Amino acid sequence: MSIPLGRRIREQLISSGFNVLNVTGLHRAASVFTRGRGAILMFHHVRPWGGEEFSPNRLLEITPQFFETVLETVQSCGFEIVSLDDAVARLGHSGRGGDKPFVALTFDDGYRDNRDYALPIMQSHKAPFTLFVTSGFADRTARLWWLELEEAIRALPRIRIELEGQTLDLPAVTSEEKQAAFQALYWRLRPGPEDRMLDVIGQLCEQAGVDVASLADRYCMDWDELRAYAADPLCTIGVHTLTHPMLAKHDDAFVRRELAESRDIIEQKLGLKTRHLAYPVGDPVSAGPREFAIAEELGFASAVTTRPGMVFSEHAAHRLALPRLSINGNWQDRRYLEVLLSGAPFALWNRGRKVNAA
Numbered sequence: 001m002s003i004p005l006g007r008r009i010r011e012q013l014i015s016s017g018f019n020v021l022n023v024t025g026l027h028r029a030a031s032v033f034t035r036g037r038g039a040i041l042m043f044h045h046v047r048p049w050g051g052e053e054f055s056p057n058r059l060l061e062i063t064p065q066f067f068e069t070v071l072e073t074v075q076s077c078g079f080e081i082v083s084l085d086d087a088v089a090r091l092g093h094s095g096r097g098g099d100k101p102f103v104a105l106t107f108d109d110g111y112r113d114n115r116d117y118a119l120p121i122m123q124s125h126k127a128p129f130t131l132f133v134t135s136g137f138a139d140r141t142a143r144l145w146w147l148e149l150e151e152a153i154r155a156l157p158r159i160r161i162e163l164e165g166q167t168l169d170l171p172a173v174t175s176e177e178k179q180a181a182f183q184a185l186y187w188r189l190r191p192g193p194e195d196r197m198l199d200v201i202g203q204l205c206e207q208a209g210v211d212v213a214s215l216a217d218r219y220c221m222d223w224d225e226l227r228a229y230a231a232d233p234l235c236t237i238g239v240h241t242l243t244h245p246m247l248a249k250h251d252d253a254f255v256r257r258e259l260a261e262s263r264d265i266i267e268q269k270l271g272l273k274t275r276h277l278a279y280p281v282g283d284p285v286s287a288g289p290r291e292f293a294i295a296e297e298l299g300f301a302s303a304v305t306t307r308p309g310m311v312f313s314e315h316a317a318h319r320l321a322l323p324r325l326s327i328n329g330n331w332q333d334r335r336y337l338e339v340l341l342s343g344a345p346f347a348l349w350n351r352g353r354k355v356n357a358a
């Protein structure tokens with residue numbers, strides 16, 4: 001899943017805030033006020049870097065070495081790594097009585113590299129974690145459209161597609177051209193109706209000879225693999241819908257079905273109970289107050305967004321709209337992480353507001 005424009009701008013702001021804070025060291029002083037009860041970290045892929053020049057989804061992957069650095073850094077910054085159940089339970093406490101700030105580790109989508117590279121590192125740190133499963137990726141029925149778009153543009157020397165009555169015609173020979181074509185198409189398609197986006201990307205894959213059906217098989221764990229993964233005592237399984245849609249673009253019945261049916265399938269296939277949800281894409285355009293209300297009505301104990309921020313006691317009243325701290329593959333740097341974990345960049349970005357759930 002790639003990130004929308006608002007997030008790009010926000011990341012730039014957070015990044016410039018990072019530079020100021022890193023140079024001044026102000027974040028260390030501020031963290032007493034800004035780091036709250038802790039943070040819920042978000043990961044996608046953890047795998048060795050392939051060195052591809054054209055890698056528009058790179059923000060979604062970090063190396064195993066950096067993953068290890070993340071676990072060491074959160075602990076050296078004084079955070080305790082806890083399960084999502086414990087994190088949510090701690091929201092109800094006052095924070096006094098010696099509770100250390102917490103970090104909860106969460107992974108979205110169900111990639112096989114989580115098992116191959118992240119799991120051994122978490123086991124060696126005895127670090128609990130949560131995996132949010134999209135049932136359609138495990139069944140091979142849902143589409144990893146952001147990877148489809150990447151694969152199609154990698155294969156095509158030129159992008160020609162009809163879009164809203166116009167022909168979009170973009171060169172895509174060099175990595176720079178491919179990068180520009182990806183960005184142009186992504187930002188044209190991403191804000192519009194989901195059906196149109198999937199249709200256009202499907203057409204490009206057909207032109208490029210990309211086998212859409214094989215992508216989930218290549219990258220995502222199937223049910224047998226998930227069952228073995230979920231058996232690790234450190235693992236909590238959460239729900240990440242049937243087809244990974246931007247829920248807020250659809251009607252109530254669709255949203256209810258995506259949340260309730262995926263939960264039923266995951267529980268039945270893996271033989272366990274789930275309490276936690278992650279909204280696909282997870283920005284305000286994909287998950288807002290209506291989705292938070294439906295998740296609550298369906299009885300989820302918590303739900304995480306991709307809205308950036310630390311978790312505060314005030315979130316006890318907003319457990320279905322929890323912020324996360326994205327561990328972004330474009331910034332794999334310990335100093336950057338230390339500044340992020342201080343909470344100071346989010347305090348600047350959110351203008352001091354602790355809860356962003358509107």
Ligand SMILES: [Zn+2]
Pocket residue numbers: 001108109240244280281
């Ligand atoms: Zn996802």
